[in-house]
Amino acid sequence: MIPAAFEYLRAHSTDEAFTHLQQHGGEARVLAGGQSLIPAMRFRLARPAVLVDINGIEELNFLRPRSGVLAIGAIARDSDIERAAWIGERRWSLLHDASRMVADPVVRQMGTVVGSLCHNDPAGDWTAVALAARAEVVVRGKSGQRTVAVDDFLVDSFTTRVGEGELALEVRFPVPDERTAGSYQKVERKVGDFATAAGAVQVSLNVDGTIRGAGVTLSAAGPCAIRVEEAERLLTGQKPSVELLRAAADAASRRSSPQADLRGSVEYKKNLAGVLVARGLAQALQRLGVRL
Amino acid sequence: MKVNVQVNGVPYERDVEPRTLLAYFLREACGLTGTHVGCDTSSCGCCVVVMDGSRAVKSCTLFAVQADGHALLTVEGLAEGGKLHPLQQGFWDQHGLQCGYCTPGMLLASYALLKHNPNPNETEIREALAGNLCRCTGYQNIVKAVQQAARSNANAGTSQ
Numbered sequence: 001m002i003p004a005a006f007e008y009l010r011a012h013s014t015d016e017a018f019t020h021l022q023q024h025g026g027e028a029r030v031l032a033g034g035q036s037l038i039p040a041m042r043f044r045l046a047r048p049a050v051l052v053d054i055n056g057i058e059e060l061n062f063l064r065p066r067s068g069v070l071a072i073g074a075i076a077r078d079s080d081i082e083r084a085a086w087i088g089e090r091r092w093s094l095l096h097d098a099s100r101m102v103a104d105p106v107v108r109q110m111g112t113v114v115g116s117l118c119h120n121d122p123a124g125d126w127t128a129v130a131l132a133a134r135a136e137v138v139v140r141g142k143s144g145q146r147t148v149a150v151d152d153f154l155v156d157s158f159t160t161r162v163g164e165g166e167l168a169l170e171v172r173f174p175v176p177d178e179r180t181a182g183s184y185q186k187v188e189r190k191v192g193d194f195a196t197a198a199g200a201v202q203v204s205l206n207v208d209g210t211i212r213g214a215g216v217t218l219s220a221a222g223p224c225a226i227r228v229e230e231a232e233r234l235l236t237g238q239k240p241s242v243e244l245l246r247a248a249a250d251a252a253s254r255r256s257s258p259q260a261d262l263r264g265s266v267e268y269k270k271n272l273a274g275v276l277v278a279r280g281l282a283q284a285l286q287r288l289g290v291r292l
Numbered sequence: 293m294k295v296n297v298q299v300n301g302v303p304y305e306r307d308v309e310p311r312t313l314l315a316y317f318l319r320e321a322c323g324l325t326g327t328h329v330g331c332d333t334s335s336c337g338c339c340v341v342v343m344d345g346s347r348a349v350k351s352c353t354l355f356a357v358q359a360d361g362h363a364l365l366t367v368e369g370l371a372e373g374g375k376l377h378p379l380q381q382g383f384w385d386q387h388g389l390q391c392g393y394c395t396p397g398m399l400l401a402s403y404a405l406l407k408h409n410p411n412p413n414e415t416e417i418r419e420a421l422a423g424n425l426c427r428c429t430g431y432q433n434i435v436k437a438v439q440q441a442a443r444s445n446a447n448a449g450t451s452q
Contacts, residue, residue: 001332002311002313003311004311005309005310005311006310006311007310008293008310008355008357010357010360031355031358034353034354034355034358035334035353038313038334038353038354038355039333039334039353041311042332042333043333051310051355053357053358055358079347083408100419103423104337104422104423105348105401105419105420105421105422105423106337106340106348106349106350106401106404106423106424107334107350107353107423109347109348109349109404110347110349110350110353110354191422191423192334192335192422192423
């Protein structure tokens, strides 16, 4: 279908975009990559009266590490991450995995990380990744810029802490240390379909080989991405073992609350959540040279 | 709203509604019907065109107004001086098409792949074309076609 008519405003700076958004409030939507928004508009699931196009704002087109943080601007594309010179470093393995699994390779040439976070689809990839990596989102509002932890940012399906008239500027991933690796595991019926289930993990080791910290999250397993706190607690301080991974996977299974649909039953999806977390942990540890 | 684009090196200025999708702009406002519309919802890849030299985009999931000021390449722009582009020649020689409906999208997605990776292996070709559906060929000959084009480019010493 053809989308409902809308007013199109092209912003050339964040100031200009912010002014438009403030003026139109809840009537306006931000157009970044558009790879979720435009299909939603075509199905008339979204009918914004105003679109503020931020694709021309060069100041939001960045992907750079600065003082311990990797900052990804609002119009940096998924494919920019996939092709970044440093993405092959072990510490970035969670982002690297995800950057090659989001949607399909053509969609990734428009789609953005920040847009995906703001869309907050229950089956989104970057939401689970950002949660596992403990990222933060920088939001510009009336009273200036604020930084919101992803745990707080993701409120509910298709709902975030970006209020009416506000603009998400960038997402910040802490730069992991050298004894950190991750893994992103997703089962989908075909490339580009919504995930049946997905699991994101990131593990940091101490010098003695015990686990210093872990991020374990799920997607397509609830209203929006889920942190499996019990698994993270179980892992922290322990020496990696097959039994430990199984316990963490069981916790993920228990924590997941998927809905039955054409992709599978609740029972199947809960089991799958555990399987994907177990695979993810095993791969992250393997990347760290740990033999189980 | 006025949209100015370069399509295959030719400037087009058209006045369209903001909700006009790029695929329909190309087909109906510019008369370039080589860009096909399949699923219309970003799943099938029939409508892929190349923006600004190396970015493959699904033109059913981009508004024409977003392309304002940009350069586009469509299937009509691949051949030069009556000579098929190496990718087109590859699809011809390797029987990379049967009905031809998906072919423009396959060609342009492959074009962007070779811009970023002039010498892709089979896995990389299959991964790069994972967003393009073909219901005829079973993909084998499409992969061979892209491999032939990559070899042909390498022999000609160009990344075209």
